[in-house]
Amino acid sequence: MKSVCRMCHGGCGALIDLENGVPTAIHGDPDNPTSEGYFCIKGKASLDLLHSPDRLTTPLARTGPRGSGSFEPIGWDEALDRICHRLTETIARHGPESVALGQGTDRNYQEWVFRLANALGTPNVVGPAHVCFYPRVMASIMTYGAFTFCDYEGDPEVVLLWGSNKPDTHSDGVIGVKLLRAVERGSRVITVDPRRTRTAARSELHLPVRPGTDCALALGMIKLVVDEGWYDRDFVAEYTTGFDELAEHVREYDLERVAGITGLEPELIRRATRAYATASRACIEAGTGLSQNENSFDTHRAIALLCALCGNLDAPGGDVIWEPMPIEGRRAFPRSDLLPEEQARKRIGGDRHRILSMSGWVAPGDLHRAVVTGSPYPVTSLLLFGSNILASHENTELVRRSLEKLDLVVVCDMFLTPTARYADVVLPVSSWLERDQIVEFNSYIAARRKVATVEGCRSDEEIILALAERLGLARHFFPSVRAALDAKLSGIGLTWEQFTEIGYIRNEKRYRKYRDGGFRTRSGRVDLRHDGLKAMGYEPFPVHRPAPPPDPELPYLMTSAHPRRFYNTEFHQLPTTARRRPAARVTVHPDTAKREGLTDGDEVALFTRAGAREVRMTVRISDSVAPDVVLADAGWWYPGESSLDESLRSSVNHLTSNDRSDVQMGSATMRGLAVGIRRVGPGRG
Structure with a gap:
């Protein structure tokens, strides 16, 4: 099937x-x-995953202290009744904004989580948006009114992979196979990445940029494009605003200065810029690595400006504007109209990180700080769907304090993660093989069909329907998941049963749609200068914010990546994925190893400041990173450890904080973080 x-x-x-x-x-x-x-x-x-003996198969209620992992099994009706009773109490006492909902990486139920939040009347939904996809989404929307994707099938002459390792990560429905096919047909690849990945090693040019300095590089490339006349004059004149001001703004990002900031050779920057800007067709694949530092939004916006200047926007082989298919999906299904405006204005952090707030999300740092301080109002309850926030959210210590203070924590997950150990109620959920879903990406929609059942588990969608019914919100939902799927497909005239027979519907591309009516911005053009950003208190053009002065005690810049075998914090307990990666690794340059007295397999501690929590990892020595850069595995935890501290001993988020966050999006500095390293002893194997 x-x-x-x-x-x-x-x-x-x-x-x-x-x-x-x-x-x-x-x-x-x-x-x-x-x-x-x-x-x-x-x-x-x-x-x-389907057959894992560690899967949760019955709801659990906490019987011991938070974090102890002491639970007793209860029935589904009792679990749901307990949750809804507590939610009803806190809403009556503190208002619906006292309830926060959270999720991990979208499993095609993100719109369900938002619909429940909007129906409840809470503006507080937390997730990885601020360090993942949304800085790029919002930068694109603010610049030209829409989101774009690389048109690999349009045979780009040049593909600029920027903080993206697409052949390994295969994200967002744009599978790396399409990039590889384009390369086979003649596309040239330029890779911007602090590490020499397999893709970078095979690229025409590799720019090993210093972590956290990509915004400066993008602005320097814009200056070169303007100074050398490599931009599309006709497109700029007819379809953009603010070109002259942008040219003046980037004057300070001269080649020598940018080379000093980024650690790149000036001639390498020039060659890469010329290759991209003068190509007849070119696209930019910007990855989530760019979203994980204090320059997150402005980095993505600078890249969006570079694309537009060079005439690659909505062009064949370029960055094509997404036109959603007419289903009730990511845009319509959340029912943002259900959230009253006065409630939306209460979104935590909305006055600080306004662009993130516009997308409907709350930055984790803002939420957890609000829980701990009680300001701007009490947040008492957190419902988490598929999110191990103790391993994924920045500033682990703040997350732990937040979980300890909340009156109600509900975790919907397949396993008893470190976060689930802090829950009052844990609800066992199903895997992708156990649910019917509509898969919606930019290039297609498809049917994911249920083929198995694990007794005692329910899908997140089923849980949300059950909660909505008990909370008196059924009128905003559907009698069943199947009915919801039928409703979502009504715009294309299909039922779920009919759709499963078809299985896959391609979203056909149209190019240069702006010629029929401009761009979906207030000006109708690409806003190189954004007056709306200025009105909100932000810079109208992208700005690179430099890192703090170097600390001799912290001589290395840490970047991070998820090993190919795992997905964010997932699959560490599965034999197929975990067999060859029993421990987290940190990759260091041979010069670093010599300086610190390290050998392959040593256990080391990474640290950021005296007295703060250290992170333990196993050393791997390789010249794939620069001598002043260390590459740490991200999203790590050890399922077999009974001690919570030992389970999280390799979690890099013990090192991260909210001190340096993106002003528009609240993105935490997870890459480009100054760290020290010291040998602890031989590796654990």
């Missing part, structure tokens, strides 16, 4: 072998037009 994998954000086509209705094997679907049969190690671990 055909389906779509959801072991990561990629959305690869899957073929599921069934014997007597039971899944026995899963393979890549060679007929899938997006993934073309590709299927990674995570997808191959799907049956591990």
Whole structure:
């Protein structure tokens, strides 16, 4: 049977072998037009996930102190009744804004979480948006009114991979296979990445940028494009605002200064800029690494300006503006109209990180600070869907204090994660093989069909429907998930049953749509200068904010990445994925190893300040990073540890804080963080 994998954000086509209705094997679907049969190690671990003996299969109620992991099993009705009773009490006492909802990386139920929040009347939804996809989304929307994606099928002459390792990560329905096919047809690749990935090693040019300095690089590239006349004069004259002011703004980002900031050779910057700007067709694949520092929003906006200046916006082989298909999906299903304006104005952090607030999200740092301080008002309850925030949110110590102070913590997950150990009620959820869903990406919609049932588990959508009914909100929802799926598909005239027979519908591209009516901005043009940002108290042009002066005690810049076998904080307990990666690694340059007296396999401690929590990792020595850069595994925790501290001993978010965050989006500095390193002893194996 055909389906779509959801072991990561990629959305690869899957073929599921069934014997007597039971899944026995899963393979890549060679007929899938997006993934073309590709299927990674995570997808191959799907049956591990389905049958894991560590799966939760009954609701749990806390019986011991928070974090102790002491629970007793209870029934579903009792669990849901307890939750709704507590929620009703806190809403009556403190208002609906005292309830916060949270989720991890979207599993195609993000719009359900937002619909529940809007129906409840709370503006507070927290997730990874600020360090993931939304800085890029909002920068695109603020600049030209829409979100874009790389048109690999349009045969770009040059692909600029910026903080993205697409052949390994396969994110957001744009599978790396499409990039590789474009390369086979002649596309040239330029990679901007602090580490020499496999992709970077095979690229025409690799720019090993110093972590956290990408915004300066983008502004320097814009200056070169303007000074050398490499921009599209006709497009700039007819479809943009603020070109002359932008040219003046980037004057200070001369090549020598940018080279000094980024650690790159001036001639390498020039060659890369010229190759991209003078290509007949070119696109930029900007990854989430760019979103994880204090220059997050302005970095993505500078890249958006570079794309527009060079005439690659909504052009064949360029960055194409997404036109959603007419289904009730990411835009309509959340029902933002249900949230009263007076409630929306109460969104925590909305007065500080206004661009993030416009997207409907709350930055974790703002939420957890509000819980701990009680300001601007009490936040008493947190409902988490698929999010291990103790391992994924920045500033772990603040997250822990927040979880300890909350009156009610509900966690919906498949496993008893460190975060779930802090819950009052834990609800066991299903995997992707156990639910029906509509998969919506920029290039297609597809059907994910339920093929298995784990007794005692429910999907997040089913949990949300049950909560809505008990809270008196059923009128805003549907009698069943199937009815919701039918409603979502009504715009294209299909029922869920009909859609499953079709399985996959491609979203056909149209180019240069702006010629029919301009861009979806107030000016109708690409806003190189954004007066709306200025009115909100921000700079109208992107600005690079430099890191603090170097500290001799913290001589290295830490960047991070998720190992290919895992997805964010997931799959550390699955045999297929965890077998060859028993411990977290930190990659250091040979010069660093010599300076610090390290050998391969040593256990080291990473630290940021005296007295603060250290992070333990295993050393890997490689010249794939610069001598002043260390590359740490991200999202790590050890499921087999009974001690919470030991479980999180390799979590890099013990080192992160909210001290240096992006002013528009609240993005935490997770990459480009100054750290020290010291040997602890031989590795643990």
